[in-house]
Amino acid sequence: MFRRYPRAIGNVVGCLMWSLTLVACGNPNINALDPTNGPRRTLVRVDGDTVFATARWDAGTASEVAVPGAFLGASMFSVPGAAGNGAHTVQLERNGRRGTTATFTVTDPVPFGAPRLDRVSLGGTEFQAGNMVSSWLLVQGANVDVGAEVLVDGVVVPTAAVKALRNDLFGVAPATLGNPLYHHLALIAAPGPRAAGSVINVTIRNLDGMVSNARAYTLPADAASLDSDGDDIPDEWERNGFDANGDGTIDVDLPALGADPFRPDMLLEVDIMQGLTNPPGVAVFQAMQTAFAAAPYINLASSDGINVIIDTTGTVPFWQTIDMTGADNPAGGFANFYTLKTANFNNANRGRLYYYCIWANARPNGSSGLSDPSQNPAGTDFNGPGDDCIVSFDDFGAAFQTARSGAETLMHELGHDFQQRHGGATHFQRNPTYNSVMSYNWQLRSGQSNATRVARPVCVPFYYGQTGAVETGGAPPAMVGTVIDYSDGMGATLTENALNEPNGVCNNVAVDWNGNGNSTDAAASADINGDGDTTDMWTDFANWASLVFGGPRLNGANGN
Amino acid sequence: MLAIVRAPRSAVHIVLLAMSIIPIGCRTQEPAVRQVENLDEVLAAVPDAAMRERWRTAQAEGRLPPLESLRLPTQTVSLRQRATVPATDQQPTTVRVPQGAVADVRAIANPPIANYDGTVTLDSVDQERIVARLPDGAQAGRVEVAYRLPQGATLAPPTRQPVSLLFSESIASGSQRRIVGFSQERAPLLWRISDGDSKPYARTFAAAQLSVRQNAPGSDGVSTVTISYGGRSITLRPGERNRARDARGEIEFFLETSYYTPAASVELAEGDPYHVRLIAWRVQAQAK
Numbered sequence: 001m002f003r004r005y006p007r008a009i010g011n012v013v014g015c016l017m018w019s020l021t022l023v024a025c026g027n028p029n030i031n032a033l034d035p036t037n038g039p040r041r042t043l044v045r046v047d048g049d050t051v052f053a054t055a056r057w058d059a060g061t062a063s064e065v066a067v068p069g070a071f072l073g074a075s076m077f078s079v080p081g082a083a084g085n086g087a088h089t090v091q092l093e094r095n096g097r098r099g100t101t102a103t104f105t106v107t108d109p110v111p112f113g114a115p116r117l118d119r120v121s122l123g124g125t126e127f128q129a130g131n132m133v134s135s136w137l138l139v140q141g142a143n144v145d146v147g148a149e150v151l152v153d154g155v156v157v158p159t160a161a162v163k164a165l166r167n168d169l170f171g172v173a174p175a176t177l178g179n180p181l182y183h184h185l186a187l188i189a190a191p192g193p194r195a196a197g198s199v200i201n202v203t204i205r206n207l208d209g210m211v212s213n214a215r216a217y218t219l220p221a222d223a224a225s226l227d228s229d230g231d232d233i234p235d236e237w238e239r240n241g242f243d244a245n246g247d248g249t250i251d252v253d254l255p256a257l258g259a260d261p262f263r264p265d266m267l268l269e270v271d272i273m274q275g276l277t278n279p280p281g282v283a284v285f286q287a288m289q290t291a292f293a294a295a296p297y298i299n300l301a302s303s304d305g306i307n308v309i310i311d312t313t314g315t316v317p318f319w320q321t322i323d324m325t326g327a328d329n330p331a332g333g334f335a336n337f338y339t340l341k342t343a344n345f346n347n348a349n350r351g352r353l354y355y356y357c358i359w360a361n362a363r364p365n366g367s368s369g370l371s372d373p374s375q376n377p378a379g380t381d382f383n384g385p386g387d388d389c390i391v392s393f394d395d396f397g398a399a400f401q402t403a404r405s406g407a408e409t410l411m412h413e414l415g416h417d418f419q420q421r422h423g424g425a426t427h428f429q430r431n432p433t434y435n436s437v438m439s440y441n442w443q444l445r446s447g448q449s450n451a452t453r454v455a456r457p458v459c460v461p462f463y464y465g466q467t468g469a470v471e472t473g474g475a476p477p478a479m480v481g482t483v484i485d486y487s488d489g490m491g492a493t494l495t496e497n498a499l500n501e502p503n504g505v506c507n508n509v510a511v512d513w514n515g516n517g518n519s520t521d522a523a524a525s526a527d528i529n530g531d532g533d534t535t536d537m538w539t540d541f542a543n544w545a546s547l548v549f550g551g552p553r554l555n556g557a558n559g560n
Numbered sequence: 561m562l563a564i565v566r567a568p569r570s571a572v573h574i575v576l577l578a579m580s581i582i583p584i585g586c587r588t589q590e591p592a593v594r595q596v597e598n599l600d601e602v603l604a605a606v607p608d609a610a611m612r613e614r615w616r617t618a619q620a621e622g623r624l625p626p627l628e629s630l631r632l633p634t635q636t637v638s639l640r641q642r643a644t645v646p647a648t649d650q651q652p653t654t655v656r657v658p659q660g661a662v663a664d665v666r667a668i669a670n671p672p673i674a675n676y677d678g679t680v681t682l683d684s685v686d687q688e689r690i691v692a693r694l695p696d697g698a699q700a701g702r703v704e705v706a707y708r709l710p711q712g713a714t715l716a717p718p719t720r721q722p723v724s725l726l727f728s729e730s731i732a733s734g735s736q737r738r739i740v741g742f743s744q745e746r747a748p749l750l751w752r753i754s755d756g757d758s759k760p761y762a763r764t765f766a767a768a769q770l771s772v773r774q775n776a777p778g779s780d781g782v783s784t785v786t787i788s789y790g791g792r793s794i795t796l797r798p799g800e801r802n803r804a805r806d807a808r809g810e811i812e813f814f815l816e817t818s819y820y821t822p823a824a825s826v827e828l829a830e831g832d833p834y835h836v837r838l839i840a841w842r843v844q845a846q847a848k
Contacts, residue, residue: 045637052604069605075636124629134625158615164637192623275658290643301631318660332799333662364817366735367831374830396736398652404645427827481644
C-alpha cells in the first residue's frame with residue numbers, strides 16, 4: 001500500500017508554474033552566492049536559475065570541476081576541500097548551456113572534523129507485499145558536505161542533499177571551540193525495500209572520506225504505527241486526529257492544532273496556579289515555542305524545528321508548595337503534583353499525547369522546577385523520558401521575575417522530559433562548556449549577581465547571541481537579549497588540570513579558573529565540580545541530537 | 561529534460577492552470593513545495609558517476625520508493641535563527657504574599673542586595689508588611705518584607721530596642737536560598753528561612769540564639785526539624801507549630817516543609833537536596 005498524501009492546491013499550482021517556466025528559461029544564471037567568501041567546505045547557497053543545473057567550480061579554467069549540488073539542482077554546494085585560497089569562478093550548466101558567473105573567495109582553513117549524524121526520519125513510505133517497507137530516509141547531520149553519501153548497514157545507498165541550515169557562531173573563533181558546526185545538512189537516501197520493523201544502521205561519509213557516528217534506526221512496522229518525523233505520534237493521528245478510546249470520535253483534533261506528520265510536534269498543557277504574584281506572560285511561552293521552532297531539525301517540506309502546541313488555558317488552585325513525591329499536607333500548604341494532575345488534566349484523552357506542567361508557587365526545596373525523570377527510583381540515571389514538569393519560582397527575587405527566566409526554566413524542565421541532563425553527559429549542574437539551558441550556569445543566569453556570573457563562566461557570545469559579547473566584571477552587556485536554546489555540542493573540552501585562563505571557555509574571553517585574582521595563567525588547575533580533585537574533563541553535549549521523545553506514551557518515568 | 565505537466569484533475573485545477581500560465585517568464589518566484597516527477601530531476605546536480613549509477617540501478621530494480629511521495633522545499637538553505645528574549649522586562653518593584661499562602665515571608669530590597677547583617681530602622685510594621693531602612697553607607701537602602709503567619713497568628717510589635725536584620729538571598733544549586741531574620745535582644749522577632757545545603761541542613765543563627773537541624777526521615781518517610789532556642793528544643797513535622805518561652809514571652813515556630821533527599825538520589829536532584837522552610841515569630845502577648 002502506497003500512502004499518497006493529499007496535495008494542497010497551492011502545490012499543484014506551484015508544480016505547474018515550475019514545470020512550464022522551464023520551457024521558457026534559457027541559460028542558467030547565477031544572481032548571487034551566499035556567502036561569497038569562506039574557508040574550504042563552506043556550504044554555499046546559489047541564488048539563481050539552479051533547477052536541473054550543475055555548479056562548475058573554477059569554471060572556464062583547466063581545473064574546472066562539477067561539484068555536487070542538491071536534489072533537483074545546484075541550489076547549494078560545498079566549497080571543494082582541495083580549493084586554494086583566493087578567488088574562484090562559479091558557473092551553472094544545464095543541458096550544455098551556461099549562464100553568468102559568480103566569484104567565491106576561499107579564505108584560510110578552519111577546523112572541520114568528521115560529520116556528525118544527528119537524526120534519521122522519513123520523507124515518504126510505501127508498505128509492500130511480504131511485510132516489506134520502502135522509505136525515503138531523511139538523514140540529517142552537522143558539517144555534512146553537499147555530496148556526502150549515506151551508508152545503510154555499511155553500504156552506500158542512493159543519496160542526494162536536500163536542505164541545509166547554516167549555523168551562526170556569533171563571531172566565536174572556530175579554533176576556540178571543540179567541535180565548531182558550520183551547518184546542518186539533510187540528505188535523502190533510498191535504502192531499498194527492507195523487512196518492516198527491521199533495524200538499520202546508518203552513517204554518513206563526507207567527501208573527504210570521514211565517516212560519522214552511526215545511528216540505529218527502526219523502520220516502520222506498519223501503516224498504523226508509521227511515525228515519519230519521529231515525535232512518537234503516528235502519522236495517522238497527525239493526519240486524522242486522535243481517538244483516545246477507539247469509539248470513533250476524535251478526542252484530540254491534531255490537524256486542527258497544526259500537527260504535521262513530517263515535522264516533530266510536542267503537545268504541552270501548562271496549568272497556571274491561581275493567585276501567583278508573578279504569573280507567566282505570553283512572552284514566556286512564545287519564547288519557548290520559538291526556541292523549539294529554531295531547533296536544528298531539518299524537515300523536508302515543512303518548516304524546520306519542532307512545533308510546540310501549547311495549551312495554557314487551565315489553572316490549578318493555589319498551594320504554597322508542590323512536589324512529585326510526598327503526601328498532601330494542607331496544614332503545611334503542600335500538595336502532591338499528581339493530586340493536582342489527576343484533578344485538572346484530562347488524562348483519558350490527552351495522556352498519550354501531552355506533556356503536562358504546573359506553573360506553581362514554589363517547591364519544598366526552593367528549586368525553580370522539576371520534571372519526572374529526576375524522580376527515577378533507581379537513583380543512578382534517568383531511566384526514560386518524562387512527561388511532567390513543575391515550574392516554581394514565584395517567590396524568587398525580582399531579578400528573576402522575567403520572561404527570560406520563565407522561558408529558560410520551562411525549557412530546562414522540558415529538557416529533562418526529553419531525557420537531557422544538567423551536565424550533558426553527566427548530572428553535574430555547572431558544566432561551563434555546556435552551552436545549554438540545561439546547565440545551571442545558563443538557566444536563570446540573567447537574574448544572578450555579577451559575582452555569581454563571574455564564578456560560573458559560559459561561552460558569552462552564545463548566551464547572548466551577540467558577536468563580541470562579554471560580561472565585564474560579570475555585568476551583562478547592555479540591552480542585549482539572551483538566547484533560549486539547548487546545546488548543539490560545540491563547546492571546547494576543559495581539563496581541570498590543564499586550563500588555559502586566557503582562552504577561557506570560548507573565543508579567548510579570559511577566565512580566572514584558579515581564583516588567584518588574574519586570568520593570565522596558561523596552565524591553571526581548578527576543581528570545577530568541587531569533588532576534591534582536578535582530574536575531571538568537561539565537554540559539551542549535543543542536546544538537540546539527543547532528545548528522546550515518547551514521555552507521554554510512557555506516562556513519564558513515574559508512570560503517571 | 562523537462563518535467564511532465566500533470567493533467568489537471570478538476571475544474572478548479574484547470575482554472576488554476578490558466579491563472580498560472582499568465583505570469584510565466586523566467587522563474588523568479590518559486591513555489592513553496594515541489595514534488596519530484598522523475599529521476600532526471602534528482603540527478604541533475606549529482607556529478608558523481610557512481611552515485612548516478614546507484615540511483616539508476618535502484619530505479620531499474622524497483623528499489624526506489626515512489627518519487628512522487630517526495631515533497632521538497634524550494635528554499636533549500638537558510639540560517640538558523642536562535643530564539644532570544646529581550647532584556648527589557650519590567651521587574652516587580654514591590655512584593656506581596658499570595659492570597660492562598662498558608663504562611664510566607666517575601667522580601668525585596670531596593671537597591672538590590674545579596675546579603676546584609678546589621679541593625680536597621682523600622683519605618684513601618686503592621687500585620688502584613690515590614691519596611692526596614694538600612695543605615696547610610698555602602699548598602700543604604702530599603703528592605704520591604706511582606707509576610708503572613710499561619711492561621712491568623714499575629715506578630716508582637718517590636719520594642720524600642722534596636723532591631724537587627726539578617727538578610728541573604730541567592731540561587732544555589734538551582735534553589736532559592738533566602739533568609740529574612742529580624743531580631744531584637746538576640747531573640748527572633750520575625751525569622752524566616754528557606755535555606756538548603758548539599759548535606760542535611762544544620763545551621764545556627766547567633767543573632768537570634770537559634771539553631772535549626774534537619775533530621776533523616778523516619779519510617780513514615782517524613783523528615784522532621786529540630787529547633788533549639790533559649791535552651792529548649794522543639795521538633796516539628798511539616799505543617800506543625802509549637803512555642804518556646806523566653807524571658808520576654810514566647811516565640812512560635814512553624815515548619816512549612818523539610819526536604820530530604822535519599823542519598824542514592826542526590827545526584828539527580830533538581831535543586832537543593834536538603835532544604836528547610838521555617839518561620840519563627842514573637843507571639844503577641846494575650847491581653848489579661
